[in-house]
Amino acid sequence: xxxxxxxxxxxxxxxxxxxxxxxxxxxxxxxxxxxxxxxxxxxxxxxxxxxxxxxxxxxxxxxxxxxxxxxxxxxxxxxxxxxxxxxxxxxxxxxxxxxxxxxxxxxxxxxxxxxxxxxxxxxxxxxxxxxxxxxxxxxxxxxxxxxxxxxxxxxxxxxxxxxxxxxxxxxxxxxxxxxxxxxxxxxxxxxxxxxxxxxxxxxxxxxxxxxxxxxxxxxxxxxxxxxxxxxxx
Amino acid sequence: xxxxxxxxxxxxxxxxxxxxxxxxxxxxxxxxxxxxxxxxxxxxxxxxxxxxxxxxxxxxxxxxxxxxxxxxxxxxxxxxxxxxxxxxxxxxxxxxxxxxxxxxxxxxxxxxxxxxxxxxxxxxxxxxxxxxxxxxxxxxxxxxxxxxxxxxxxxxxxxxxxxxxxxxxxxxxxxxxxxxxxxxxxxxxxxxxxxxxxxxxxxxxxxxxxxxxxxxxxxxxxxxxxxxxxxxxxx
Numbered sequence: 001x002x003x004x005x006x007x008x009x010x011x012x013x014x015x016x017x018x019x020x021x022x023x024x025x026x027x028x029x030x031x032x033x034x035x036x037x038x039x040x041x042x043x044x045x046x047x048x049x050x051x052x053x054x055x056x057x058x059x060x061x062x063x064x065x066x067x068x069x070x071x072x073x074x075x076x077x078x079x080x081x082x083x084x085x086x087x088x089x090x091x092x093x094x095x096x097x098x099x100x101x102x103x104x105x106x107x108x109x110x111x112x113x114x115x116x117x118x119x120x121x122x123x124x125x126x127x128x129x130x131x132x133x134x135x136x137x138x139x140x141x142x143x144x145x146x147x148x149x150x151x152x153x154x155x156x157x158x159x160x161x162x163x164x165x166x167x168x169x170x171x172x173x174x175x176x177x178x179x180x181x182x183x184x185x186x187x188x189x190x191x192x193x194x195x196x197x198x199x200x201x202x203x204x205x206x207x208x209x210x211x212x213x214x215x216x217x218x219x220x221x222x223x224x225x226x227x228x229x230x231x232x233x
Numbered sequence: 234x235x236x237x238x239x240x241x242x243x244x245x246x247x248x249x250x251x252x253x254x255x256x257x258x259x260x261x262x263x264x265x266x267x268x269x270x271x272x273x274x275x276x277x278x279x280x281x282x283x284x285x286x287x288x289x290x291x292x293x294x295x296x297x298x299x300x301x302x303x304x305x306x307x308x309x310x311x312x313x314x315x316x317x318x319x320x321x322x323x324x325x326x327x328x329x330x331x332x333x334x335x336x337x338x339x340x341x342x343x344x345x346x347x348x349x350x351x352x353x354x355x356x357x358x359x360x361x362x363x364x365x366x367x368x369x370x371x372x373x374x375x376x377x378x379x380x381x382x383x384x385x386x387x388x389x390x391x392x393x394x395x396x397x398x399x400x401x402x403x404x405x406x407x408x409x410x411x412x413x414x415x416x417x418x419x420x421x422x423x424x425x426x427x428x429x430x431x432x433x434x435x436x437x438x439x440x441x442x443x444x445x446x447x448x449x450x451x452x453x454x455x456x457x458x459x460x461x462x463x464x465x466x467x468x
Binding site: 010011014015018019022023024026027028029030031032033034035037038039040041042044045046048049051052053054057058059060061062063064065066069070072073074076077078079080081082083085086087089090091092093094095096097099100101103104105107108109111112113114116117118119121124125127128129130131132133134135136137138140141142144145146148151158160161162163164165166167168169170171172173174175176177178179180181182183186187190191193194195198199204207208211212213214215216218219220222223229230 | 242244249251253261263270281285289294296302303316317323337340341352354377380381392397403406411419428431436456457458461
């Protein structure tokens with residue numbers, strides 16, 4: 001939503017000095033730390049058990065893995081940044097599960113606070129939503145790893161199946177619905193722009209940028225030529 | 234020693250704890266910074282912050298439970314310690330993990346999930362899966378400060394244009410995810426549509442009734458409602 005008349009954003013100076021500067025400092029070092037930590041499993045496996053895969057095999061496997069992952073290194077932060085801001089990007093790119101967990105938590109935190117996304121206050125509130133999801137997620141996954149089998153066995157089969165098959169589509173629908181209220185004029189174009197390459201069977205790493213930038217272009221054209229913008233409030 | 238026993242030994246749990254400490258430490262620090270800033274300069278009180286935290290917790294519950302359910306595939310295929318190390322703090326959904334382990338196995342001439350997969354395949358996975366996700370964290374470390382500048386340049390300081398970009402890009406991303414589920418068919422289109430309609434209705438209802446607390450529950454109810462309606466109509 002465009003900032004409405006009653007909305008007062010955070011002042012720029014304390015936002016930059018008391019929030020953004022330490023966010024970048026700590027975000028940089030924690031992202032470096034997690035990158036280094038990713039070498040620890042292979043290193044410990046070698047030191048404790050003397051096991052290391054042949055380099056040729058690793059390189060071949062890495063080639064395949066990077067073919068799959070590299071486009072997303074660029075697409076995801078650029079696409080998600082407008083919603084969750086700087087701290088949200090550091091946390092999301094450290095902990096993963098962005099579209100299914102971090103973004104919905106950021107969006108609901110902004111809705112609860114009644115704060116427009118894309119503003120300083122919106123970024124700070126998204127940061128709270130994402131930080132909470134990280135802490136809750138780590139606790140949940142830890143207990144899930146320890147006792148996941150027992151927990152899931154307590155649920156009836158239909159519920160387990162429904163979680164596996166239907167929860168994610170419902171999450172996408174729910175967040176789409178929430179934002180469709182903000183910009184109803186973009187909802188149908190967004191679905192069409194993503195839907196055509198999907199029907200043509202293109203790869204996800206081509207379709208995601210087309211979906212994001214295509215919808216932004218349509219929205220920009222509506223704004224530029226017809227002065228149509230998301231509703232305030 | 235059986236590779237599955239090695240894959241669930243304390244060393245891998247330890248690696249998971251190291252990553253979790255970094256991720257939770259980062260999140261806790263940012264949480265403190267954000268709440269302090271809102272209290273000092275945004276006029277927010279403790280109860281306002283708690284409402285935001287509550288909304289995020291309610292919303293997180295469903296996706297975390299879904300992650301635990303799907304994580305069972307990793308626990309069964311590899312080990313609980315591996316699931317903890319990769320899914321606690323680490324970029325890559327469960328599905329991505331399975332794809333990347335398969336890629337690592339192919340690299341060393343094995344097939345994941347088949348008897349041919351052994352300690353060498355596991356060792357290759359330990360390198361390939363973990364190192365291939367560094368692109369996200371290194372990219373964030375090096376380029377995050379420039380993302381904001383790029384966005385500000387695009388919007389040229391016009392708050393209405395900023396709103397246009399933010400709302401349309403969000404609908405672009407979730408439009409893609411929603412459309413891809415609709416294309417898969419079965420009960421999935423029902424889940425997407427029911428989730429969308431329920432969420433729209435609940436957010437509107439919160440405004441009509443002037444009960445902002447309903448927004449804390451809106452996405453959580455819409456997710457479970459969409460899932461349940463798809464189960465009823467889709468099977």
